[in-house]
Structure formats: structure tokens, C-alpha cells
Amino acid sequence: MKNFKKLFAFFLAVGSVTLAVAQPNTTLSLEKTNEQITDLNGMRWRFKMMLPGEGVKKGLYKLPAEDIETLVWNNARVPGDVYTDLWKAGIIDDPHFGRNSVKAQWVQQYEWWYALQFSVTEGIENQLVDIVFESVDYGCEVWLNGHYLGKHEGVFSRFSFNVNDYLRIHKWDFLKGRNMLVVKLDTPPQVNAFVAGKKTPWFGDYWRDITPIGIVGPVNMVRTGKVRFTDVYAHTKLNKNGSADVNMELTVENKTSQTKEMTFEGSLKGKNFKMDEMRFDFKKMVAPGVHKLSQNVHIKDPKLWWPWDLGDQNLYQSKISIKDGSINQDVKETTFGIREVTSKWNPGFKKDVDVTFPRSTYINGKFHFIRSACWGGPPNIFVGRTIKEDYKELIRLAKEMNMNNIRIFGWHPPEVPEFYQYCDEMGMTVWQDIIPLGTGNIPSDEKNLVEIFNEGVKVVVDRRNHPSLIMMEGGEEMMFRTRDPKFGREFLERLGDSLQANVDLPFVPDSPMTDPVGQAAGFKPKEAIHALRYFYDMGEWLHEDWLQTKANGFPIVPEFAITSVPSVESLKKFIPENEMWPPGLSWGHHWADLTRLRMQNWDVFGSEMKGSLEEFVNATQDAQGIIFQNGIEHFRRDKPSLSGIALCHYITYGPDMKWAIVDNYRKPKNSYYFVQKAYQPLLVNFEFTKRRWSNNEAFKGNIWIINDFYKSYKDCKVKFEVKDDSGNIVLNKNFAVNAIDENSAKSFFAIDEKVLKTVKSKFYVNLELTDKGGNVISKNDYFFLIGDQAAASKRFKEWKQERLDLENKNGGYGSYYHYFKELDSDNTIRYESGTQTPKAKGF
Secondary structure, three states, X not given: OHHHHHHHOOOEEEEEEEOEEOOOOOOOOXXXXXXXXXXXXXXXXXXXXXXXXXXXHOOHHHOOOOOOHHHHOEEEEEOOOHHHHHHHOOOOOOOOOOOHHHHOHHHHXXXXXXXXXXXXXXXXXXOEEEEEEXXXXXXXXXXXXXXXXXXXXXXXXXXEEEOOOOOOOOXXXXXXXXEEEEEEEOOOOOOHHHHOOOOOOOOOOOOOOOOOOEOOOOEEXXXXXXXXXXXXXXXXXXXXXXXXXXXXXXXEEEOOOXXXXXXXXXEEEEXXXXXXXXXXXXXXXXXXXXXXXXXXXXXXXXXXXXXXXXXOEOOEEEEEEEEEOOEEEEEEEEEEOEOOEEEEOOOOOOEOOOEOOOOEEEEOXXXXXXXXXXXXXXXXXXXXXXXXXXXXXXXXXXXXXXXXEEEEOOOOOOOOHHHHHHHHHHOOEEEEEOOOOOOOOOOOOHHHHHHHHHXXXXXXXXXXXXXXXXXXXXXXXXXXXXXXXXXXXXXHHHHHHHHHOOOOOOEEEEEOOOOHHHHHOOOOOOOOOEEOHHHHOOOOOOXXXXXXXXXXXXXXXXXXXXXXXXXXXXXXXXXXXXXXXXXXXXHHHOOOOHHHXXXXXXXXXXXXXXXXXXXXXXXXXXXXXXXXXXXXXXXXXXXXXXXXXXEEOOOOOOOOXXXXXXXXXXXXXXXXXXXXXXXXXXXXXXXXXXXEEOOOOOEEEEEEEEEOOOOOEEEEEEEEEEEEOOOOEEEEEEXXXXXXXXXXXXXXXXXXXXXXXXXXXXXXEEEEEEOOOOOEEEEEEEEEEEOOHXXXXXXXXXXXXXXXXXXXXXXXXXXXXXXXXXXXXXXXXOOOOOOOOOOOOOO
């Protein structure tokens, strides 16, 4: 592995300078540059479909640039996607509504031709002109004015073509300056294993079989001088004396045939804080070709970047230009933060016995307990339906829910630049599977493996200046499905070597499950707990019993999943009216696991809550929230042995009835507010062993306080209150808390009280933590049931067997036909689709 790292290591040092404060009235030619960007995005594109191979045969790439033939093609938007363009054109019905997505599966069988006409009036003497594609899903070929530029495969890597020789330019003659850019989108892949790591998996239990395709990233025409930057990386390092070094690592390309002495001029200033601008310059001989240069910038008193609950989000802005004599050739502006990320072993676990890699994250030397959720994005699988403001709103909501981290896991793509920008600005850290490897089955030949490694390197290089990116991961439950565990692990370790050669961040190869395949790969039995078995084995345990018996003793929780149904308001946007209630077929198509939803409700409320649509929907959201709350608090009490939790999911990329806490229309579910309570950085909470209690027994538990802040509290008070189902206070106690240590989790007081005699069916617990001034600094609440825990557990296990019998008889997990008697395997009821509207069993 060391040799592999050396292969990727590069830096040609230029020297080190200590920056001085710029003097008044001095100027720097950073504001003038030969780089010009022509925006080729928006609704100016047109598109049409062709049978595979027919577009080339019929010469679509030879369309005359002066002609108006594409005027009658369908309108298209770039960035966007084929399905959204088809929907807007009226060719397909909204794939998100009802079961329309299955009617759009034909789209995957065609190739799609996109065309853009644009004019160029300015000359390109002594310039390089490239057309740059940020992202195309999945494979494409490109022509300009009938000239073949090339092809590309892979969604996550930017690519470009030089067009100096093919541009048509005229200052005033419209026709002579007209250009035709043509892009052929290949039919999308149909086997994910063949394109693993280079395309987002289009399957999983929140989506049906319709494969995304489109020009999904921006397209620009970029002019530069003939010596230019291809990358600028601000590699930061904290020193023991409190100072910092910013190593500006510059990738420079000289496209001429001569070695040139180039002058590099740079500036550094605070982007969101005040500081005196700092400037520097140096000269360097640059030979033809691509070179790695570096320039060190020493900052005596740096302003550090922190997650929002640990400090301020200080961001720096650098600008560096390349000059050939007095002429600027190129300029790059970079925003970055100064912060140091390290990882440590979780206390209580033995290296290479319990675990094989550390799972505690430290930022600038402080423990960062991760309160996270799997992103589940992009905001829409059809990127043409997403606007950039969606990202800002969703990250704002995540922060307000008291998350301090977002996990992008192996079923979802690396995100757009705006995602990381907003995370930088709001202090939200990012834990990321760098490329989506949601399957363990990958190509085994070296050529394809290198392509995957290269895709990963391009992804991390494009995002490494963002201080919010703090943890890299290779695979997501990858070992669970792989046919060759040893090969899979070696692949992930090689991927990690290539990534870490380009960015100084912690890397873990996988979030392995504790299954036999993971063990065969060499992972240890306590690596992580994927807290999914309560859902997938629904009925085996009441949720609090599952937490205490199956979810203890792990260093991190990469996934914790519970489902719910979006609000009635949101349901109306994607469920046909005649299928709304009782649930119809579109509920099943959108992944409503109707049996498990009923079971979750019963577990939490002692009732399936089916009196009306509103009652059922709200109950599923409350049940999701209560199970999340109880689980989060259970896990957080294991801090610091346990160092992070990621709920599954925060959002999902289509309207569904599955994992999201915020639905596809950006509307928080009721569960959002339960998570908001449980994720309070300073949290007073109640530890209990069960939710069903007898009137005759003492109510028992323990009061805990968890503090993720690096701030201690003195002379606090806890108010503990129990109310019966009539609202009467049956217990009211106050406790004095002498001190709450910073970064701590501690049990303070035991509760053992016989107060349940007057309770009929439910009782409620309220907690309030106040500081020495009487200010409320944390609040929490719970409700419990009067009942027989053992009897409820027995009934739940019986229900599990009934569920399994029904599923196994009718297509297994993932098929929704077994919810509807008209479609199940018994075939005893005739189904006429034109006259019958099936309704779900059990409602």
C-alpha cells in the first residue's frame, strides 16, 4: 500500500513565504484575466429521440449550424434530465404521480440527441477555448459543427474538449458566427455492477426501475491563455504554536511548445470575516505539459473553521493569477477553511479484535460527536426538477433539527458544489462515501478498476477545498452483497490509498455489517451497527427491547432506519384521489410497507391508528419520530464509546412512503420534531427499559444529561414530572445538578416511584433542565402505555410470522401485490383494471 500511495503523491515545492499585510494603494492584476466563461445552460437546448445507432446513421451530428431544423425539436433544459424534458413536452405523464413511472420505462431503450445553437463574435487569438461538461449521465458523444470531439462515460467526472479548430467566429455576420453543439446520450446502463462507482444505483427500496439519464451538470465554454490552471488546492495545516500553513498546491498546464517564465500573483482575505488582505508573488519556469507546483502561505493567527456546535465557520478566499509578462493568462478563486481533521480509536474497543479502524472524529483537536442522517439525495432523482434553493433550504432544516453532519452514503451520488458551499457556511460536516458503491459486485479487470479509482480521485479533488468534508468512506454495506469478500476489501483499501494521496482526510474502507460476508472479508464483529433489523425483522422485538438486546456495544451507527407516510397535503401531489384511502395500488408502488406501518403504529400506540387517513398518516410520522428519539437517546448515552449516529434517511429523491424525515416536497414530517429534541447538543433525557407498565408496579428509570458542547454548566436544576391521561400531575420532583461537564454523558438521578394507579391507558413524562439563572437550556418529553410488555412482545412475534407468510407467498420483500387481494397469488378474485380500484388488506 505504501508504494501505491507514493505513486499518487505529488508536489513540486516552489518555496515558502510569510505573507505581509498589503500596503495602501498597491494594486494586483488579479482582477483582470484572460479566462472568460460563456454560459451554455438554460432552456436554449433542443432534443429528440432516436433508436440506438440510428442518429449517427442519419447524420444528426452533421446538422448545419446556420439551419433552423432544431427549432421543431422538443425544448430541453441543461442542466436537466430526459424524463423532465419529456414530461414538460407532454410526451410522458409525471413519473412521480401514481404508477406513471412504469409507463416511462421505454425511455431507457432509446438514445437522446441534444442540440444547442450559439454564436461567437470575439476572436480567440492566443487563447485556448474548451467546452466543459460538469456531469453527463451516463455515456455520451459530442460534436461541434459536425466535428467529432469525443466520448465520455461516468457521471461524476468533469470532462472537456478543445474547440479552437472548430469554432465558427464572425464579429457581425450572424450566420458565419453560428455554431451547433450536438450531444448524443447513449441508452443508460441496465446492470449496476458494470458501472459501479461511476453511476448512482437506480434501485433500492425507495425507487422503482427507471434509470436516470441526462446532461445533469452545467455546460460552459471557457477561454483561457495558453498557460493555465487546471486545479488549485488550499492544503491547510495547524501548527503546535497556534499558527497555520496553507500550502497552495497548483496544477498548471502549459499548452505551448516552449518553456516560459511565469509570474504567479496571489491574495488571501477573509470571505465572511474581516482581516487585512495578504498578498504574495513568485516566478517559476513552466515547461510544456502539466506540472504540480506549491506555494506555502504562513498565517500567524488563523481563524479556524468549526462545525456549528463547536465554533465559528470562518472561510478564507484566495485568488491566484498566472502572468506571462504583463498579460494575465488565467486566474483561480478558491474558498476554503482552515481546520484539521483526525480520527482516534473509540474507547472500550480492541484494535484488530473488535474493530479494524478508528471511528471517532476530532476537528481542531476537539471530539466531534456526529449527529447525522443519510442525505438520501439529490433532492430529486430527476435533477431537472431541482432548484439550487432546495439545497439551501434542506441544509437549513437539517441544522435546525440539530444535525451537525450529513452522511452521503453509497446509494447516492456526490453532490453539487452548492451543497458543500452551504454546508461550509452553515457549519454542517459531511461524512461521504466518495463514489456510490452500493453493490459489492464490481468489475474485476484492472482496466475497469482503474477507471473507478480515477472517478473517485476526480470527485475528491473537486471537493477537497470544502472544510465541511471531514470523513471519507469507501463502501456502504458493500460486503453484504459481494461474491468475493477478500477482493472487495482489497479494492476498497486501494481506493482509499488513491483518495488519501490527494486529500489529507480520514478514510474507512466500508461501513460493514456484522454478517458472515463481512467477517470473511476480515472485518471484526464490532465495526458498526446498521440499526435496521427492527424494521426488516418487524415483529421480532418491540423497539425498546431491540435497542437493549441487539443494538448495544458498537462504536458508530451508520444507519438507523424507520419509515413513515408523508402528510396528506403531500400525498395529494402524487397519489390519485381514488387511491387515497383506504390505500390503493399507488401506495404500494411508492414503497408504503403497509403491514410494517401498521405494526410500527401498534408498537408505539398500542393501536394501528386506522380510523381515518389523517389519523393513520400522523401516527406513522409520530411512530417514526418516537422510535428515532428513543434510539438516538439510547445510543448517545454510550458516548464516547459510541461516536456518531446517522439516521436513514433525512430526505429521499422521490415522493415515497419510506425513510425520509423531510418529504420530497421539503415538508418536515412530525418525526422531524422528535429528532430535533433527541439531537439537542445539550440534552436532558430519561433512560427506561420498557414502554408498557402495569398500574401496580413502580415506574423506574434514570435521568441523564448529555452535553456535546465544549462548555460546562454549574448549579443547574432538573424538573421531572409525570402526568396521567387526564392531565393530572402524579409526580413532580426537582433535582439539583452541581455540574455538567463539557463533552460528557452521565446518569444523574434514579426514578423509582409508585405513581401509576390512577392511569387508564397512557401517561406522560416531562423533563426540564434550567441553568443557574433559571433559563431553560433543555426540554424533553415521552409517553408510555399501561399494558403487559410480555404479552405485547408475544403478540408482536405472532404478527411477524403472519407477515412473513404473506410476503413469502406473494413475491417477497419489495413486491406490493400481497397487500391487495385482487393481485395476490391466490388468484381467487377476478381483477378488471378498468372498473376495479383495489384497496389494501387490513384497512
